[in-house]
Amino acid sequence: MQIKALATAVALSAGALLSLPASAQFAKPEDAIKYRQGALFVMGQHFSRLGAMAQGKIPFDAKAAQENADIVAHMAKLPWAGFGPGSEKGAPTKAKEEIWLEPEKFKEHADKLVAESAKLAAATKTGTLEGMKAAFGATANSCKSCHDAYRNK
Template identity: 65%
Template structure:
């Protein structure tokens, strides 16, 4: 499994000229995702009026963006820029990739639920997705 992770990271590493480029890539993907998470979260928490179309559109963007940042966690991108990525990303790659897979699955479910237009179901799906985000941040992100 470790060999396949290294093999998969080689094409991704080739797309970044410098470690700083990989860091910027993943941070920008996570920033955009975070903006839409905040919109949906505000609706789910009642801090913003519920707008079914906006929730669905934002959840679709969240699900799409959740697929992107992982290519930016290439070898050598643990240093060389302003990053809060913890060393465990590279020492516990299997666990890290399991976290990314879980986020991708949870955000796909969130998008499907958001398209249903049911606020109560959205709240449940959002809580699960937010829990997955928090779990990964707790394990792999320096505060």
């Protein structure tokens, strides 16, 4: 079990180094947890504004859509550094242990969000609601599939 845990830790570290804009260096697990929750919350707020436009709850505003989508695309790269080895607990968290048991699969979800949100940011540059909608849906599906698999209710 210890060897398996070590292998998992190494795999996650290697994955992190390949895809993350800044290596994870947290003083304590609580910081990693606060970091990932903060990044996800900030991203979620901007994403929900796009969702309100996509669903017709607020008027479509091309400039605001671009700004929000650009922020989402930037923020999408960040949370994953906060899921490093040893950050399974240390503060209240809804993260399931599967994240640390199958890090490659988790990383696929993270990479998918980064890719979809980049496409969403590109799509909002068309300046039309229709241009944004499909990319928004694909990004939202990426959020949902990861939450379904790796986030407790």
